[in-house]
Amino acid sequence: MRSPGRSWREHPQRYRLEAAKCTGCGRILYPPRVVCPDCGGREFETVTLPRKGTIVTYTVIDVPPTGFQGQAPLVLALVELENGVRTMVQVADVPDMDRLAVGMPVKLEFRRISEDGEAGLIFYGHKAVPA
Numbered sequence: 001m002r003s004p005g006r007s008w009r010e011h012p013q014r015y016r017l018e019a020a021k022c023t024g025c026g027r028i029l030y031p032p033r034v035v036c037p038d039c040g041g042r043e044f045e046t047v048t049l050p051r052k053g054t055i056v057t058y059t060v061i062d063v064p065p066t067g068f069q070g071q072a073p074l075v076l077a078l079v080e081l082e083n084g085v086r087t088m089v090q091v092a093d094v095p096d097m098d099r100l101a102v103g104m105p106v107k108l109e110f111r112r113i114s115e116d117g118e119a120g121l122i123f124y125g126h127k128a129v130p131a
């Protein structure tokens with residue numbers, strides 16, 4: 001088993017699904033930011049995002065970029081989680097592309113995202129899979 005790549009260690013919120021909740025207005029930011037875009041607040045508490053959500057919109061990429069070869073067709077979706085937070089993720093394990101639809105329930109799982117064979121790096125992150 002190979003060790004996780006750099007991005008895994010440098011961005012813990014990416015694998016723990018941690019977001020920042022503004023203590024001023026309550027807005028949840030994912031990924032976390034330094035300043036709240038709504039109220040300008042700089043105080044946040046860490047919250048864990050729910051793993052379940054639904055697809056708001058999606059796009060199918062027939063010719064994936066470097067590092068994603070072999071994953072065609074690549075599906076990217078904007079997923080709205082149960083608490084209203086929206087995040088752009090890759091959708092995996094779709095058994096039948098005809099089932100892909102707006103409103104489809106999904107859950108986020110921590111998966112290998114891509115691999116740079118030459119540099120020996122593996123990138124991890126969350127993918128949405130049919131719930």
Ligand SMILES: [Zn+2]
Nearest residue numbers: 022025036039
């Ligand atoms: Zn705020």
